[in-house]
Amino acid sequence: MLQRDVLVIGAGPAGLAASIEAGKAGADVLLVDLNMQPGGQLFKQIHKFFGSSAHRSGTRGYDIGKQLLKEAEEAGVEIWMQSTVIGIFPGNKIGIEKGLDNGDKEIITLQAKKIIIATGASENAIRFEGWTTPGVMGAGAAQTMINVNHVKPGKKIVMLGTGNVGLIVSYQLMQAGCDVVALVEAAPKIGGYAVHAAKIRRAGVPIYLCHTIIEAIKGEDGCVCGCVIAKVDDKFQPIPGTEETIECDTITLAAGLKPTMDLVKLADCKLTFNGPFGGYIPLHNEKMETSREGVFVAGDTTGVEEANTALEEGKIAGISAAEELGLISSENADLMRAEIWKRLDALRLGPFGERRMMEKEHILKEYREIIGTPISAE
Amino acid sequence: MMSKDFDVVVIGAGAIGTSVAYHLCEAGYHTALLERGDIASGSSSHCDAVALICDKLPGIDTKMGQASIDYFGELAAKFEYDFEYDPKGCLYICETEPEFEAASEYCKKQNADGYKLRMVDQAELCQMEPHIAKDLRGALYTPPSGSIAVSPYKLCFAFVHEAAKLGLETYTYCDITKINLHPKTNAVESLETNYGTIRTKRIVNCAGAWAPFVGKLTGLNIPIEPRKGTNLVSEQTERLCFHKILEYGYMMSKFDSINFKRNVSPLVEEQNIAFNLEYTPSNNLLVGGNRLFRSYDIRSEVETLKAICERAMRFYPELADIKCIRAYSGVRPFVVDHLPIVSDVDSIPGYYIAAGHEGDGICFSPITGRFMTQIISSKETDFDISKLDFARFAS
Numbered sequence: 001m002l003q004r005d006v007l008v009i010g011a012g013p014a015g016l017a018a019s020i021e022a023g024k025a026g027a028d029v030l031l032v033d034l035n036m037q038p039g040g041q042l043f044k045q046i047h048k049f050f051g052s053s054a055h056r057s058g059t060r061g062y063d064i065g066k067q068l069l070k071e072a073e074e075a076g077v078e079i080w081m082q083s084t085v086i087g088i089f090p091g092n093k094i095g096i097e098k099g100l101d102n103g104d105k106e107i108i109t110l111q112a113k114k115i116i117i118a119t120g121a122s123e124n125a126i127r128f129e130g131w132t133t134p135g136v137m138g139a140g141a142a143q144t145m146i147n148v149n150h151v152k153p154g155k156k157i158v159m160l161g162t163g164n165v166g167l168i169v170s171y172q173l174m175q176a177g178c179d180v181v182a183l184v185e186a187a188p189k190i191g192g193y194a195v196h197a198a199k200i201r202r203a204g205v206p207i208y209l210c211h212t213i214i215e216a217i218k219g220e221d222g223c224v225c226g227c228v229i230a231k232v233d234d235k236f237q238p239i240p241g242t243e244e245t246i247e248c249d250t251i252t253l254a255a256g257l258k259p260t261m262d263l264v265k266l267a268d269c270k271l272t273f274n275g276p277f278g279g280y281i282p283l284h285n286e287k288m289e290t291s292r293e294g295v296f297v298a299g300d301t302t303g304v305e306e307a308n309t310a311l312e313e314g315k316i317a318g319i320s321a322a323e324e325l326g327l328i329s330s331e332n333a334d335l336m337r338a339e340i341w342k343r344l345d346a347l348r349l350g351p352f353g354e355r356r357m358m359e360k361e362h363i364l365k366e367y368r369e370i371i372g373t374p375i376s377a378e
Numbered sequence: 379m380m381s382k383d384f385d386v387v388v389i390g391a392g393a394i395g396t397s398v399a400y401h402l403c404e405a406g407y408h409t410a411l412l413e414r415g416d417i418a419s420g421s422s423s424h425c426d427a428v429a430l431i432c433d434k435l436p437g438i439d440t441k442m443g444q445a446s447i448d449y450f451g452e453l454a455a456k457f458e459y460d461f462e463y464d465p466k467g468c469l470y471i472c473e474t475e476p477e478f479e480a481a482s483e484y485c486k487k488q489n490a491d492g493y494k495l496r497m498v499d500q501a502e503l504c505q506m507e508p509h510i511a512k513d514l515r516g517a518l519y520t521p522p523s524g525s526i527a528v529s530p531y532k533l534c535f536a537f538v539h540e541a542a543k544l545g546l547e548t549y550t551y552c553d554i555t556k557i558n559l560h561p562k563t564n565a566v567e568s569l570e571t572n573y574g575t576i577r578t579k580r581i582v583n584c585a586g587a588w589a590p591f592v593g594k595l596t597g598l599n600i601p602i603e604p605r606k607g608t609n610l611v612s613e614q615t616e617r618l619c620f621h622k623i624l625e626y627g628y629m630m631s632k633f634d635s636i637n638f639k640r641n642v643s644p645l646v647e648e649q650n651i652a653f654n655l656e657y658t659p660s661n662n663l664l665v666g667g668n669r670l671f672r673s674y675d676i677r678s679e680v681e682t683l684k685a686i687c688e689r690a691m692r693f694y695p696e697l698a699d700i701k702c703i704r705a706y707s708g709v710r711p712f713v714v715d716h717l718p719i720v721s722d723v724d725s726i727p728g729y730y731i732a733a734g735h736e737g738d739g740i741c742f743s744p745i746t747g748r749f750m751t752q753i754i755s756s757k758e759t760d761f762d763i764s765k766l767d768f769a770r771f772a773s
Contacts, residue, residue, distance in 0.1 A: 087678065089677065089678065090677050095680050095683075109684075
């Protein structure tokens with residue numbers, strides 16, 4: 001059976017950063033991802049990042065992705081793309097459906113001493129009548145279509161949700177030549193940054209606050225041809241008689257993300273529920289180790305945040321895995337982690353960040369109280 | 379805290395426990411059903427979905443199997459809750475001549491007892507199952523009258539739903555910390571639980587693979603062991619098979635006494651694989667299976683999955699092009715003589731056991747409920763079930 005020191009699952013910012021750190025320390029690292037290209041969501045983020053210069057503010061997401069890839073190559077990381085982890089089995093055995101160059105797939109079983117799960121997050125669906133009609137999709141999916149695949153998801157678009165994802169993707173859809181006809185928001189105010197909302201407003205796109213979509217209308221071709229929106233009361237329930245119909249061919253849903261837990265659950269990691277972080281997440285410690293010895297997590301899998309926190313957490317996971325393999329001394333690893341935690345604290349500031357800082361501390365505390373020392377898998 | 383009185387307390391809400399509870403309610407007993415987790419959260423939601431007579435030994439086993447299958451039909455007609463009762467025929471595939479001969483022998487014995495099984499040759503098999511491999515010797519066919527499918531977890535919910543109408547009280551996520559016995563007579567008196575004290579003169583241990591843990595609360599040694607089985611679930615697909623399909627080697631993995639040497643790879647042998655395949659109402663295929671002792675660890679093992687796939691593709695080559703979307707494993711309550719325990723307990727008046735059905739729990743659930751109610755009511759059971767007595771382990 002194939003053997004590796006470290007298997008990293010997910011080649012987004014967290015997985016790439018983890019691979020680079022473990023690889024630099026001398027570990028034999030395999031990074032797998034089911035997409036065509038490594039970089040995760042970075043390659044569709046054509047906007048400039050906010051934050052401090054230590055966190056590449058002013059740099060566009062895809063440039064960060066390119067730089068990480070180069071570093072991973074330099075660190076000797078082996079990357080398998082279009083490869084899906086299909087199971088984590090007893091004895092740290094991992095089943096991978098490996099994508100071959102000729103387009104075929106091959107099932108490979110390998111054993112890894114350490115596993116780092118950085119599978120990110122998936123979009124929340126909102127259920128209304130007709131929500132499965134072709135033309136209803138996640139805002140992230142629409143963003144991938146325009147920025148990665150260069151395909152317009154539709155001509156006339158209604159966006160549900162005005163968080164940063166809803167606002168940024170709406171603007172990028174407009175830049176791509178789509179007609180964004182309305183943004184719909186159940187809350188009484190816009191969720192994301194004012195600077196993003198202003199771009200939408202300036203373009204004259206109406207933002208319906210205190211509204212929700214109650215139905216996707218199906219056309220003769222079986223696809224979306226419009227949607228019915230309605231005002232909601234203070235309990236977010238639609239108010240009868242306030243319905244309006246908007247003509248559109250695409251409905252995009254930007255209703256938040258939830259951490260992708262499938263592999264974490266397969267690895268039998270202990271979970272905790274955390275609303276602000278998007279739902280169930282794996283309990284983890286300062287080393288990003290889960291309740292399972294040798295299984296680490298990083299990035300949105302540990303709670304939905306953003307690319308920079310994912311990067312920093314990925315580094316911690318990579319350093320900790322290398323430490324457990326005896327490739328970095330504990331003193332050095334502690335120093336490196338302390339530096340990174342300082343940067344993470346700096347990232348978790350401001351109106352959105354402070355809450356996350358508190359929640360993160362709470363999770364670490366819960367880990368100390370419930371888990372203490374990671375449990376051996378056997 | 380609750381302090382309640384019941385005529386009978388049933389422990390375990392799998393197929394056996396829910397059936398026992400339903401039958402007790404039907405007979406007029408004020409009954410409580412206690413479950414450590416949720417309804418059907420153990421073996422009854424980690425198994426496959428068929429009830430057959432053709433996997434039973436000739437004699438009492440088959441007789442009970444047939445009676446239970448007949449009874450399923452009655453329940454399906456009577457119950458408001460649909461448990462996806464589907465009479466579908468079954469084919470036991472004989473890969474080779476020696477298997478075909480052994481199956482013919484078995485078929486003859488069953489025919490002599492009046493069961494309408496019959497052998498089909500290669501040509502007829504290919505007609506009945508157009509997608510099956512073309513080099514198989516034949517099969518043992520059981521008509522739908524002796525081979526049905528039900529949804530195991532819906533069956534549990536159906537029993538609970540119908541029993542609730544008759545007054546059943548169900549307590550899920552219930553931890554039993556103590557079973558109190560009378561200091562002199564040793565008879566059952568009450569149970570201590572996280573719901574409070576429950577007073578009752580009779581308890582039925584229906585905890586399946588976990589029955590030994592319940593037994594320990596009163597110092598009973600119940601010789602049941604967890605035996606792991608694994609199934610794969612396919613994506614939704616065109617109907618690939620039209621019957622419940624098993625390989626005759628399955629009998630071998632079930633009854634060690636029947637000894638065939640199959641022409642299989644070391645992996646298939648080591649993993650104790652017995653191919654079986656069935657379609658579901660949602661058109662996903664269930665592909666199995668195997669039996670291994672792994673204590674209570676129900677994590678699926680990659681070697682098992684590979685071995686099941688390897689064996690399955692030998693019988694249905696087209697499976698190679700169908701995706702597996704998921705796998706699950708569960709434990710079956712194994713008893714060394716392959717017979718369940720459906721019995722009272724001599725040393726503890728008021729203590730009953732209905733557990734240890736291994737892979738027959740779903741099939742035998744209706745009739746086990748009926749038997750247990752007959753035992754508790756001191757009535758004669760439909761069949762002589764002295765073979766299922768707990769006292770057989772007394773030595």
